[in-house]
Every structure is written in structure tokens, then in C-alpha cells.
Amino acid sequence: MLLENIKVAIRIRPFNNKDLEISDKCTLKVTDQETLLTIPPVEREVKQGKKIYKFNWVFDQIASQKDIFEKTLEYQVLCLLDGINVTLFSYGASGTGKSHTLMKLNEDYGLLIRALNQLFQTIHIKKRKISMKFSYLEIQQEQLYDLLNNMNGNLEIRDDIDKGLIINGMREIDVVSTQEVINLIQYGKRQKSSKQHEILILTNYIQDNIGSNNEISVSKFIIADLGWIDKSGQKSASLQVLNDCISLMSEAQNKKIQPFIPYRNSKLTRILKDSFSGNSKTLIIGCVSPSIINYEDTIQTLEYCQMASGIFNQGIIKNLQQNNHQEDFKLIYDQLVNENAELKKQLNNKSIQKPIINDKEQTKLYEENIIDHFNNEQDINQSIFKYKWEIEQIKFNINENQENLQRIDGIDRKAADSFRHLIEQDQKLLYNYQEQLTKFQKEASNFGIQRTALQENVNQSNLSNSYKLYLINLIEKHILRLEVYEIKLKEQINELHRQQHERIMAIQRSQITLRDRIIADQRKHIIQHGKNHSVQHYSQIDTTTEVIDGTKAKLKHYPLPKVKDHYFNREAYIQRKESPKSIFSPRLQTPLQLKDKKPFVPKTPHTKILDNLSTPTLPKQNPLAKAPPQKIIDSKSMVALPLITTNRNLSKFVYDWRGGGYKFIEDANKIPSQRELKQIIQSKQHTQQSLDKSFFTTSSRSTSTKRVSFKQSLLLPGKVHESPYVKGFINKEIQRKIKLQQLNQKMMKASKKK
Ligand SMILES: Nc1ncnc2c1ncn2[C@@H]1O[C@H](COP(=O)(O)OP(=O)(O)OP(=O)(O)O)[C@@H](O)[C@H]1O
Known part of the structure; x- marks a missing residue:
């Protein structure tokens, strides 16, 4: 058990942005859990070649x-x-993840905290009686400092034959929980x-609770996070000594000799001496970067780590050489027993040292830790908020650009491509942001757990009640604040x-206004140009397009009546193109957005109705249907004449514009007598224009609108136009009937006279 060898693990850190700026080529390949293959960059390939390294463990970038x-x-x-x-010590170049692996104090905890x-x-589970003391040191250019007591200055190291290594004046503080150690590390780090x-x-x-003698045994857990270079940017001198020690030990191992190892040449190796030579289990974590930038350092780290992994501690070497295991075991054992006895004596004399750190100091450390925790919470909440909002914005942009793309796809290839590009970019960004958000949400x-842990740590601490109460209140206050x-x-x-x-509503409102303007303008256009002019089709959103006449092929592409250029605010469109992300720029897509609706088809002359003129039938839903047909259809249809002549009170049929059809107004008293009619007819003043005019005076709408309706809709009831007195619409059949009637009447009168 005592003769364990040193174990070495290699950890490859993930690529960082700096690496990727140069190259994403990986210089290391993990072939199995213990083996690593180096792949030199191309320029060194011939000289160096690939090399295989074997360790106790190899961890890849995702470990x-x-x-x-x-x-x-x-x-x-x-x-x-x-x-x-x-x-436990880390070894490797700067930035390879040594501190991350060993010392990480929050979230993804490092090995120290886990240990x-x-x-x-x-x-706790085994109910062992153990007293633990924590010390925190720093070696800076061969000076040893106490980070828990910076008043002490450079500390001296001395070797005691009985007690081994002693660091004069090193502060040792009792600890009972991980949190207390974290507090002290945070204090020391400052x-x-x-x-x-x-x-x-x-x-x-x-x-020792086994047996009756209640002996005290002592063990040391040394954790060393080693810097690669010193303040001056040179390779650390202590690390050089460590390297020398490792190579000499390795050499000795290979040659099976008892070497002289220069531990005393640096404070670092003096402290680590026991880890290589005594009753110790040592784990070296070699940290390396996968990038070609760090290739030299990576090779150096791997070489030293491999040497170290071959080193059996000196005890074993000695034993192997002398081949007298039993004797040496006994020696070491006796030494430990003596040491324990000594310690026991010490303990009996002056019980275990009281904590140097007092309640007030300790509370301060707890307090700082609590504040750190809640600041961290607040930062993460803020990040979550930021990412949520960014995601909303990006989604909004993507939707907007997708609409834009739909609108111009197949019309303006360049613009469509640029929208496609923007959408793609935004989608990538969205994915990244969503990943970040998930990460923060996970954190x-x-x-909740961390808050409970904080509270528990305070409760379990050996602080006096008033301090505990203060800290618990502090936690609650921060929770409320958060x-x-x-x-x-x-x-x-x-x-x-x-x-x-x-903003969306405002855009939609402006679109509706624009649409209304277009509809009104088109109506006006139809009224002015009548059926003989094709309805003017306006250009698409691309304002540079000329106003074009809508051929069938084009209409297929542009199913809606196009819109006159001036409906589009060209500047706004151009501006929008330039800053496509702005959601404030107006979106001028109304006419084309209506594409789902049926395209507006201008009214064409009602050929059908014209054909039916000779034998008019009343449309089913037409209010005229309610009128007694004989009043309308027979040759007395001339009664409609006053309606289209002068007097509105004489109206029989009035076009009801609002209702969208004709209205039958029955006012028998106002219907002129035959004589009156005759007079009017004979006056021959009723040209088409005058008829038009007179008709329009009966309506409530503006002349321009009526004109169209007159031409198109007046035909519908037919009765008025059947009148022989409406120029251009004379129904010869009726005329003949009238003449026949008049002839009959004459004949009847003549026969009566006879
Ligand atoms: N395995 C890993 N996963 C994620 N991030 C890592 C990993 N290893 C290192 N990093 C990150 O790389 C950066 C450098 O790591 P770190 O400070 O631990 O390196 P170092 O070797 O201790 O450097 P130095 O010797 O300069 O102190 C840190 O931001 C750390 O979070």
C-alpha cells in the first residue's frame, strides 16, 4: 500500500478562439484511454515525426x-x-487548463473541491474523528509567501529529522467543510x-478509533497549481528544478541506481520532495493544448510527464535494489509510529491549535462568498434576459426577411439572394443564442441548490449564533433583492x-391605408378610362420597374393589380435594403400581401346583359323583381323616362348605389301622363349626355363614379334602356310593338269614328 507509484493523467483542453484563428488542426490524437499520439504540424513532420505516449489516463477535449x-x-x-x-499537482504550459482542472471553485468544480x-x-458517514488544518502558500521567484497571512513575508523551510518538512510561521486554519476551504482560497487569492x-x-x-490507544495519525494533502512562466515571462526557475529532479529520477530508475536528486535547489521541490520519495500517493495532471501554436510546450509537457510516470518513488527503487522488502517496510512503519507518538505527545501537551481566524474574520469571508454567489446569480439572470430578448429580435427579423423574400422571389434575384443570406445568418445566430441561453438556464x-448549500454551510459552521443569524439574514436579503x-x-x-x-400594428395600419389608397385610385382609374382601357397595372415593389400593362403572362406572376410607383416610398425601400435589420423601416408590401385573396378584376362590359336586352329578365335578387312585371316590361316602360330626364320626384327606378343595385320606387301619382311623356319625347332634347346627366342628378354619389355605373349597371335592369328614347339603346322590337300599338289605337279610333 505504501509503495504506490506516481500516477499521471494527461488532459487535453478544448480548442479556444485564439487557437482557431490560426488553425483547427489538432496535434494530438487519443488512441485509447491510456495512449496518445502526437501529430506534428506539417513543417515539423519530417524532423519530428509522430510519437506515441502512454500514461495512466488520457482525457480528451470533451472529458x-x-x-x-x-x-x-x-x-x-x-x-x-x-x-x-x-x-496532486498540475503541470503544463500557460493557458492549458491547469487551474481549471485543479482549482475551479464554482459550477463545474475542479478536482480539489470534488476531493x-x-x-x-x-x-461524516464513517463518523471519523479528524481535525483538518488548511494552509495556502505561494512561491514567487523563490520566495515563499503565506496567502492567509501576508504579513509574514518570505517563509523559511526546514527539514526536521522526526517531522520531515516544516515551514516556519505558516498559518494553519481549522476547517470543517468544503465551503470553509473555498472561503479561505478566495481570501488568499486576493x-x-x-x-x-x-x-x-x-x-x-x-x-484512530480502532483499538484502545486512540493514536493520532497525520496525513498531508498537497495540491500544487504550478505556473509555467514567472513574472518576467521566463520559464519558472522552480519548474526547471522540478524538471531536473524528474529527469534524474527517471534516469536513475532506468539505470537502477540511487541518484542524488537536487530537491534542495528550489522551494517547490523541497515541498514536493515527499511526494516523490516518501509515504505518498501522487497524481500529476499534465495539461496540454491541442493547437499547433502550443506544439513545443505540448511535447515538453508530455516528455516530462512520461518521465514522471515511469518513476517509482524512491522507496520502491531502494527496495528493488536491495531486495529486502520486509525490512524496509518495518523501517518505514517504525518511523511512522514514532512520528505518531511524537504528535500524540504534542497534542496532549497543548491540544490542537485553536483557530487563528476569529469569528469576525470568518464571517467576513462567508459574507464575501454570499455576495459573490448572488452577484453571479444576478449576472446569469441578466445574461438570460439579454439572450431571450436577442432571440425575440432575431426571430422577428427572420420572419420579416422571409416575408420580404416571398414577395420578391422570382422578381429580383439579387435582392432575394441577399434576403436568403440574411435569413441564413440570423438562423445561425439564433442557434448560437439559443445554445447560450440553454447554458445559462442550466446554470x-x-x-436553488447552491443557496441551500450556502445556508447549510453557515448553519454547520462553528460561528457563534449572532454571526450565523447575521449571515442567514444576509442570504435572505439577497434572495429578496434578486x-x-x-x-x-x-x-x-x-x-x-x-x-x-x-410596431407590427403600426406597420399593418400603414399597409391598410396604402391598400385603401390603391383601391380608390384604381376605381378612379376605371371610371376615367372606362371599359375600353385596360386597367393600368402598376409596378411591383421594385420601384425602378416601369409601369407595365398587365399581360396574361405577367398577371400570372403578379396575380394582383400592381401598384403605382408613387405608392411606394422609394427612399424607405432603399433604406430598408441597406439596413435590412431595422424593423422600423416601413414595409410596403400591402398589394402583394393580398395575394391570397382573389385578384381584383376590373369590370368588363356586360356582354351577357347586352345580349339579353331584347328579352330582358329580372335578376332574382334584384329589388325590381318585387315590382309588378307588367309595369316594367310592357311598352309603357317609357315611364322610366322621367326618371332619367329631369325631375327626381318622378323617379321610378333609382339606382341605389349604396345597396349596390336598383331600387324600385313606386309613386304612381308622379308617373307622367302619356301626353306629358309625348311632349318630352318630342322635344328631342334627350341626347345620351343629357340622359346621363339627368340620371346622375337622381343619385347621391359623385358624378365620376356614377358614370361608370351608369354605363355598366344601368344596363342591368334593362327597362330604362329598352326605352326607345334612350339614344343608342333602342329596342327595335319594342319600338315596333309601340308603333303597332299606336297603329291599333289609331285604327280603333278610326273604327269608333266610323
Ligand atoms: N477543459 C476545459 N474546458 C473548458 N475550458 C477550459 C478547459 N481548460 C481550460 N479552459 C479555459 O481555458 C482558459 C485557461 O485555463 P487556465 O487558466 O486553467 O489555464 P492555466 O494552465 O492555469 O493557465 P496559467 O498557467 O496561465 O494560469 C480558462 O479560461 C479556462 O476556463
Whole structure:
């Protein structure tokens, strides 16, 4: 158990934007869970060639933190509870994900937090009596600083024959939960300079509850997040020493010799010495980038990691050489027993050191952590809000562009292509935004759990009640504040929706107005030009098109009467083309939007009715049908004449424009006598024009409109036109009948006289 070798895992981080700007070519290929193949960039291919590396584990770009933890550290970390030291350190170039893998303190937690959770849970379940102390150090250009007590200055390291490594003046703080460790790390990070080695030490004092002697064993969990370069941008000197140590150990291993390892050459290697040579389980996480930009560093990292993975700790080497395992086991065991006895003595003398950090300081750390958490929540809520709104806007744009595309597809290829391009771009953007939104929503879904965890941590802390109460109230206050904030965001979204809706309404209103204008204009056009002129067809939305005469082929394409250029606001259209995303620009698509409706077909002369003139029949629904037919159809149909001559009071049939047909007005008293009629007829003043005019005076509409209706609709009842006195519409048959009647009357009179 004591003679475990060092384990090495390699983690490849995902490509980042900077990598992709240069190339998306991957220089690493994971061939199986333990093997990695390097693929050099083309220019180095001949010189370097591909190389295979083997490690304990290889994790590709999509491996999760959870995966890595479960495979590498989950069980190994529990060795601490058996009194065995555990060391975890990351190795790799800048930006390869060392801190991400080891130290991530929120959401996608790093290995450290996961390991601490595992430890605290196990202690809780197994009810082990363990006291833990936490220290946090930084090595900066060979100076060792205490991040929990920056007043201490450069700390000295010394080796104690009994106790091993001792760091003078290093602050050790009791911790009982992961959250407390997080608090301390966050506190320490504020003191830390960037790009340096961070070393965290968790010392465990384990009370052995098996057996009666209640011995205390001690184990150390050392976590080192190593910087690649120092402040000056040079490769870190301590890391160089570590590299030397690793190569020498590797060499010694291969040659099976007992080497001299220069641990003392740097503070980093002095601290890590036990991890390579003593009672320790060591896990090295080599972090590499897949990009060709970092190829050199990647190879260097892999080389050192491979050397390290071949190193058995010195104890084993020695044992292998001397082949006296039993004896050495005993030696190491005795050493540990002595050490434990010593510690026990110490403990009896002055019980475990009281926490240096007082309630007030600790509360401050909790407080900062609570504020950090809620700020994070607020940021994420704001991002969710932002993405939701952006998504609404993009959807709106896509719809608008799709409508535009439908409208001009097949008419203006260039514009259609540009709309298609815009739609495609927006759809991509929409997809990205939706992905982002899901990500944020996923993060937000954990807030509830995190809030509860915060509360629990406060409750479980060893703070006095008044401090606890203060922190619980602080959490509640922040929850309330956030709820108010969320309501405000929702209100804002509603308000923005309302504005968007209003804009759509405004556009639709303007479209309706435009349509009305077009209809009115076309009516006017028909009235002015009559049936002999084809209805003018207007250009499509493309205002550059000339006004064209609607041939059949064109009508097929443009099923609706086209609209005169001036209906389109050309400037607005051009502006719209230039800034297609603006939803404020007017949309001038009314006439074509009506495409689903039946196209407006101008009235053509009613040939059918003209044909029927000689034998008129009344349309079924025509109000005239109610009139006694003989009054209308017989030769006395001339009675209609006064209607179209002068006096409106004499009207018998009045065209009811509003009702859309003729109205029968029966006013027998007003019907002129035969004599009167005769006089009128004989006056011969009734040309077509005068008839028209007189007729129009009986109507309530404007002359221009009546004119058309006169021409087209007056034919419908037929009766008036059957009158021989309406020029151009004389019905010869009736004329003959009248003459015959008159002849009969004459003959009758003559016979009477006889
Ligand atoms: N596996 C990963 N998944 C997602 N993001 C990652 C991963 N690895 C690294 N990153 C991201 O890459 C960036 C650099 O990572 P990180 O700071 O951990 O690198 P580092 O090796 O510690 O760098 P340095 O030595 O300069 O401190 C960070 O933004 C981190 O979130």
C-alpha cells in the first residue's frame, strides 16, 4: 500500500478562439484511454515525426471534470484517512487548463473541491474523528509567501529529522467543510500575484478509533497549481528544478541506481520532495493544448510527464535494489509510529491549535462568498434576459426577411439572394443564442441548490449564533433583492414585447391605408378610362420597374393589380435594403400581401346583359323583381323616362348605389301622363349626355363614379334602356310593338269614328 507509484493523467483542453484563428488542426490524437499520439504540424513532420505516449489516463477535449475526478482521485484521496499523504499537482504550459482542472471553485468544480467533498462526506458517514488544518502558500521567484497571512513575508523551510518538512510561521486554519476551504482560497487569492505556483496544504490529524490507544495519525494533502512562466515571462526557475529532479529520477530508475536528486535547489521541490520519495500517493495532471501554436510546450509537457510516470518513488527503487522488502517496510512503519507518538505527545501537551481566524474574520469571508454567489446569480439572470430578448429580435427579423423574400422571389434575384443570406445568418445566430441561453438556464437551475448549500454551510459552521443569524439574514436579503430584480426584468421583457407588437400594428395600419389608397385610385382609374382601357397595372415593389400593362403572362406572376410607383416610398425601400435589420423601416408590401385573396378584376362590359336586352329578365335578387312585371316590361316602360330626364320626384327606378343595385320606387301619382311623356319625347332634347346627366342628378354619389355605373349597371335592369328614347339603346322590337300599338289605337279610333 505504501509503495504506490506516481500516477499521471494527461488532459487535453478544448480548442479556444485564439487557437482557431490560426488553425483547427489538432496535434494530438487519443488512441485509447491510456495512449496518445502526437501529430506534428506539417513543417515539423519530417524532423519530428509522430510519437506515441502512454500514461495512466488520457482525457480528451470533451472529458468532464467529474469524469477525471472519478477515474483518478476519487478513491486515492481517501488514503488520507488512512494516514497516507496525497499530492496532486498540475503541470503544463500557460493557458492549458491547469487551474481549471485543479482549482475551479464554482459550477463545474475542479478536482480539489470534488476531493474535499469526498473527504468530508466520508468523514461524516464513517463518523471519523479528524481535525483538518488548511494552509495556502505561494512561491514567487523563490520566495515563499503565506496567502492567509501576508504579513509574514518570505517563509523559511526546514527539514526536521522526526517531522520531515516544516515551514516556519505558516498559518494553519481549522476547517470543517468544503465551503470553509473555498472561503479561505478566495481570501488568499486576493493576496496572490498571477502566474505563480500556488500550494495548498490540508493537514489531517486522524484519531484512530480502532483499538484502545486512540493514536493520532497525520496525513498531508498537497495540491500544487504550478505556473509555467514567472513574472518576467521566463520559464519558472522552480519548474526547471522540478524538471531536473524528474529527469534524474527517471534516469536513475532506468539505470537502477540511487541518484542524488537536487530537491534542495528550489522551494517547490523541497515541498514536493515527499511526494516523490516518501509515504505518498501522487497524481500529476499534465495539461496540454491541442493547437499547433502550443506544439513545443505540448511535447515538453508530455516528455516530462512520461518521465514522471515511469518513476517509482524512491522507496520502491531502494527496495528493488536491495531486495529486502520486509525490512524496509518495518523501517518505514517504525518511523511512522514514532512520528505518531511524537504528535500524540504534542497534542496532549497543548491540544490542537485553536483557530487563528476569529469569528469576525470568518464571517467576513462567508459574507464575501454570499455576495459573490448572488452577484453571479444576478449576472446569469441578466445574461438570460439579454439572450431571450436577442432571440425575440432575431426571430422577428427572420420572419420579416422571409416575408420580404416571398414577395420578391422570382422578381429580383439579387435582392432575394441577399434576403436568403440574411435569413441564413440570423438562423445561425439564433442557434448560437439559443445554445447560450440553454447554458445559462442550466446554470441558473443550480442556484436553488447552491443557496441551500450556502445556508447549510453557515448553519454547520462553528460561528457563534449572532454571526450565523447575521449571515442567514444576509442570504435572505439577497434572495429578496434578486426576486425583485427578476420581476423588473420580466416587466422589461413584457414592455419590449408590447413595443414590438405596437410596431407590427403600426406597420399593418400603414399597409391598410396604402391598400385603401390603391383601391380608390384604381376605381378612379376605371371610371376615367372606362371599359375600353385596360386597367393600368402598376409596378411591383421594385420601384425602378416601369409601369407595365398587365399581360396574361405577367398577371400570372403578379396575380394582383400592381401598384403605382408613387405608392411606394422609394427612399424607405432603399433604406430598408441597406439596413435590412431595422424593423422600423416601413414595409410596403400591402398589394402583394393580398395575394391570397382573389385578384381584383376590373369590370368588363356586360356582354351577357347586352345580349339579353331584347328579352330582358329580372335578376332574382334584384329589388325590381318585387315590382309588378307588367309595369316594367310592357311598352309603357317609357315611364322610366322621367326618371332619367329631369325631375327626381318622378323617379321610378333609382339606382341605389349604396345597396349596390336598383331600387324600385313606386309613386304612381308622379308617373307622367302619356301626353306629358309625348311632349318630352318630342322635344328631342334627350341626347345620351343629357340622359346621363339627368340620371346622375337622381343619385347621391359623385358624378365620376356614377358614370361608370351608369354605363355598366344601368344596363342591368334593362327597362330604362329598352326605352326607345334612350339614344343608342333602342329596342327595335319594342319600338315596333309601340308603333303597332299606336297603329291599333289609331285604327280603333278610326273604327269608333266610323
Ligand atoms: N477543459 C476545459 N474546458 C473548458 N475550458 C477550459 C478547459 N481548460 C481550460 N479552459 C479555459 O481555458 C482558459 C485557461 O485555463 P487556465 O487558466 O486553467 O489555464 P492555466 O494552465 O492555469 O493557465 P496559467 O498557467 O496561465 O494560469 C480558462 O479560461 C479556462 O476556463
